[in-house]
Amino acid sequence: MRRETWQAWLLILPAVVLLVAFTHWPALMTFIDSLFSTPRGSRAPVYVGFDNYQSVFEDPVFWQALRNNFIYAVATIPASVVIALGMALAVNTALPGRALLRMAYFTPTMLPMIAVANIWLFFYTPDYGLFDQVAAWFGLGRHNWLGNPATALPAMIVVAVWKEAGFFMIFYLAALQAMPPDLAEAAALEGSSRANYLRRVTLPLLMPTTLFVLVNAVINAFRLIDHIVVMTRGGPDNATTLLLYYIYQTGFRFWDTATAATLTVVLLALLGLLAALQFGVLARRVHYR
Amino acid sequence: MSTRSLEIAGAWLLGVLWVLPLLYAFWTAFHPAAYATHFDITAPLTLRNFRTAWQAAPFARYFLNTTLLVTLILVAQFVICTPAAFAFARMTFPGRDIIFAIVLLQLMVMPDVLLVGNYRIMAQLHIVDTILAIALPYLGSAFGIFLLRQTFRMVPQELDDAARLEGSTLLGRLWRVYVPLARPTYIAYGLVSVSYHWNNFLWPLVITNSVTTRPLTVGLSVFASTDQGIDWSIITAATLMTSAPLLVAFLLFQRQFVQSFMRAGIK
Numbered sequence: 329m330r331r332e333t334w335q336a337w338l339l340i341l342p343a344v345v346l347l348v349a350f351t352h353w354p355a356l357m358t359f360i361d362s363l364f365s366t367p368r369g370s371r372a373p374v375y376v377g378f379d380n381y382q383s384v385f386e387d388p389v390f391w392q393a394l395r396n397n398f399i400y401a402v403a404t405i406p407a408s409v410v411i412a413l414g415m416a417l418a419v420n421t422a423l424p425g426r427a428l429l430r431m432a433y434f435t436p437t438m439l440p441m442i443a444v445a446n447i448w449l450f451f452y453t454p455d456y457g458l459f460d461q462v463a464a465w466f467g468l469g470r471h472n473w474l475g476n477p478a479t480a481l482p483a484m485i486v487v488a489v490w491k492e493a494g495f496f497m498i499f500y501l502a503a504l505q506a507m508p509p510d511l512a513e514a515a516a517l518e519g520s521s522r523a524n525y526l527r528r529v530t531l532p533l534l535m536p537t538t539l540f541v542l543v544n545a546v547i548n549a550f551r552l553i554d555h556i557v558v559m560t561r562g563g564p565d566n567a568t569t570l571l572l573y574y575i576y577q578t579g580f581r582f583w584d585t586a587t588a589a590t591l592t593v594v595l596l597a598l599l600g601l602l603a604a605l606q607f608g609v610l611a612r613r614v615h616y617r
Numbered sequence: 618m619s620t621r622s623l624e625i626a627g628a629w630l631l632g633v634l635w636v637l638p639l640l641y642a643f644w645t646a647f648h649p650a651a652y653a654t655h656f657d658i659t660a661p662l663t664l665r666n667f668r669t670a671w672q673a674a675p676f677a678r679y680f681l682n683t684t685l686l687v688t689l690i691l692v693a694q695f696v697i698c699t700p701a702a703f704a705f706a707r708m709t710f711p712g713r714d715i716i717f718a719i720v721l722l723q724l725m726v727m728p729d730v731l732l733v734g735n736y737r738i739m740a741q742l743h744i745v746d747t748i749l750a751i752a753l754p755y756l757g758s759a760f761g762i763f764l765l766r767q768t769f770r771m772v773p774q775e776l777d778d779a780a781r782l783e784g785s786t787l788l789g790r791l792w793r794v795y796v797p798l799a800r801p802t803y804i805a806y807g808l809v810s811v812s813y814h815w816n817n818f819l820w821p822l823v824i825t826n827s828v829t830t831r832p833l834t835v836g837l838s839v840f841a842s843t844d845q846g847i848d849w850s851i852i853t854a855a856t857l858m859t860s861a862p863l864l865v866a867f868l869l870f871q872r873q874f875v876q877s878f879m880r881a882g883i884k
Contacts, residue, residue, distance in 0.1 A: 335787060336710040343701035344716060346757030351723045354734025361733070411631070418628035425629075431871060432632040435639060438867045438874075439860050440816035442834045446841055446856045447642045450849050458641060494635065498875060551729050554818040558838055572730065572819075579733045580823050588733045596726060603725050 355596065361589035373586070380590040390591070392566050393574040396481060400570060401549035403485045404492070409541055411493040413534070416500030417526075430501075433494040441491060441554035448487045449474075449559050474560050477567035484568050487555050492548060496541045503537040504530075539606070546602050550595065571595050646854040666854035670840070673851070675828050676858065679836035686748050686821075686832055687814050691807055693756045702765030703791050707777070720759045728754035732823050739824060746830050751821045755814065761806055768802040769795050805877035815863050833859040 362380050364373035384390050419430045436444065451458045452473040460471055473479050507530075515525045553573045556562060562569035562577060569577070572595065579588030644652075646667070652660040670676070704710070705717050728735060731754070739750040772795055780790045796803075818834040825831045831839070837859045841852050857864075867874050 330710075332708055333710040336704040336708040336713070339700035339704040339708075340716065343697045343757045343762060344720065346697065346753070347720055347723055347759065348757075350728055350735060350738065350754040350757065351726060351731065352719070354728075354731045354738055355726055357737065358731065358734040361737075415628075415631065418624065418631075423625060423628060427871075429628060429632045430875070431868075432636045434875060435636060435864075435867070438812060438863050439639070440818065440834050440837075440863075442816075442818050442838055443856045443860045444638075446837070446852055447638050450645070450853065451638065451641075453849075490635065490638070501875075547725070547727070551727060554834075557819070557822070558841070576732060576819065576823070579736070585733060585737075592730065592733055595730060599725060599730070 358589045358592045358596075361586060362593050364586060366584050366586040376586075380586050381594075384587060384590050384594065389566055389569065389574065393569045393571050396566075396568065397550065397570045399481060400485060400488070401546065403482075404488045404549055405542065405545040407485075408489045408492040408496060409538070409545060411489065412496035412541065413500050415493060415497040416504055417530075419497075420501060420504045433497050435494065436491050437495040437498075439491075441552060442558055444487060444491055445555040445558035448483075448490075448555070452483055452559075475564055477564050480560055480564060480567045484555060484560070487559075488549075488552070491555075492545065496545065499537050499541055500534065503534055507533060543603070543606055546606065547599070550599060571598075642853050642857055645850050646857050648850070650848060650850040666850045667858060670851050670855035670858060674836060674840040674855070676833075676836065676840075676855070678828055679831055679833045679859075682748060682830060682836075683815060683832040683834075686751055687811050689748065690752045690755055690814050691810055693752070694758050694761050694806075694810060695803065697756055698758055698761035698765055699796065700791065702762045703769055703795060705762065706766045706769035720762055723757075723759035724763070729817075729820060732820065735820070736823060745824060746826050748830055750824050751830070751832065754820065758810075761810070764802060764806055765799060768799045772798050804873065808874055808877040812863055 361373075363375060363377060365376050365380075367373045415433045419426050419433070423429065454460055454470050454472045454475070457473075459473060463471060471479065473483050511529055512525065515529060520528070550570075550572060553570050553576070556568055556570060556573045557576070560568040562573050571591065575588050575591045575595065578584050578591060647662050647664070648660045649663055649665070701720075705713065705720075735754050736745070739745045739753070742750075744750045744753075776794050776798075777790055780794050785793065816834060817832075818838070821832050822835050822838065825835060828836075837855055840855055
């Protein structure tokens with residue numbers, strides 16, 4: 329064998345072994361586990377084919393988690409991306425207190441989600457939380473924001489948008505600063521309005537960034553559930569149960585590992601589908617330089 | 618001009634909204650509990666909430682655990698991902714593109730989602746409830762390999778050739794030519810990695826169950842959910858305490874942080 333070949337293989341070996349052992353291998357094992365029953369006490373797992381999938385698909389909580397996650401994603405992703413873009417456009421111009429403003433936008437990114445959750449938990453507290461105090465000024469009564477199924481999920485969405493927008497802003501800001509200034513000058517000479525310039529020049533040039541941000545936002549919508557664990561535990565009445573939270577609950581609260589494995593496979597399939605969709609649809613509209 | 622001032626006002630309103638939760642947390646943490654929910658500029662400042670929180674839970678141990686965890690992950694990621702990134706960037710070998718594609722799959726299927734599978738593996742290895750078990754799934758990092766590979770590919774080939782002519786070995790060239798030139802990428806990757814793992818919660822929550830292994834985030838959640846009742850002043854103090862090192866580092870090195878996150882995101 330060529331010297332370079334085995335040298336290269338030696339160099340990649342540790343990384344590839346670790347990567348496969350804790351990403352691909354568990355993913356494969358999860359799929360296999362989903363075809364067996366959960367071991368209970370001395371009862372060994374038995375092969376059950378796709379029975380676990382059938383019971384998952386008959387489980388109303390699963391469908392609710394899926395619906396919740398869909399609503400959560402559809403609300404969180406566009407809101408955080410649009411706010412991020414607005415923030416980036418704002419701090420990319422000469423603005424009084426620009427550095428301070430940029431810092432304000434970015435700070436939530438540095439906080440652990442669990443710290444964020446604690447702070448917001450306080451905000452949402454009935455009667456003396458900030459939200460109810462503000463509501464009281466307007467003569468509105470007491471709200472149990474997290475205890476009411478109608479407001480609990482929106483409350484989670486607000487927290488997620490607040491946490492993520494500043495992070496995405498950074499990527500837009502980087503892209504904006506890399507744009508050649510003569511483009512704006514040329515547009516100004518031709519008398520193009522700012523709105524027109526934004527729509528015709530800036531946004532198309534930002535498409536690669538938007539794709540990158542969207543991929544991250546989609547992954548986060550399914551991955552980041554720390555605030556759910558701390559703030560609502562999926563409640564009330566499963567109103568804030570997201571898919572990964574349901575996996576956590578099934579696997580590590582009820583210790584039903586087979587069902588948790590099945591749910592994980594469904595989540596992975598969903599993520600794969602979304603990835604294919606994003607790259608298929610969006611990649612065609614992206615102008616790479 | 619009025620649309621412009623409207624825009625500025627809007628930007629600032631958003632900024633105020635974005636720091637408000639943090640300011641509110643500071644207010645609560647540094648004042649006696651009686652002032653937690655109403656504002657009074659004359660309210661006395663106090664550090665008692667911090668002292669109470671510090672004494673009520675083993676936060677010193679949690680700090681140690683998180684520091685160990687973050688250091689272990691950072692060092693191991695650098696040592697493991699550097700040679701792999703170099704091989705993918707500058708060497709030709711059969712199977713390179715397929716293996717690289719397999720590596721990149723991790724960007725979509727992240728260890729955070731594979732709680733059940735990874736827990737089982739850790740149980741089989743008998744390392745449940747260890748700091749090593751928290752770190753292991755993140756050591757072979759596709760993100761790190763990808764980032765370093767992109768950087769190594771930009772190193773001028775002439776520098777590599779010159780070192781080769783001087784008789785440098787493969788590892789010698791990697792160490793003396795590539796690693797020094799990739800310094801900004803290492804800083805960027807390091808900052809992203811440290812802040813990610815300082816803040817990581819779900820996997821550590823699942824895999825740890827004792828004081829000697831729990832990182833700060835899990836310790837904080839245990840502290841906040843047990844008998845603290847509704848003493849928000851103390852919970853908020855604990856919350857700020859756990860975020861403080863990262864927050865202070867961010868305020869001090871704001872420019873580097875922002876640039877690092879940008880660098881890590883540009884492909």
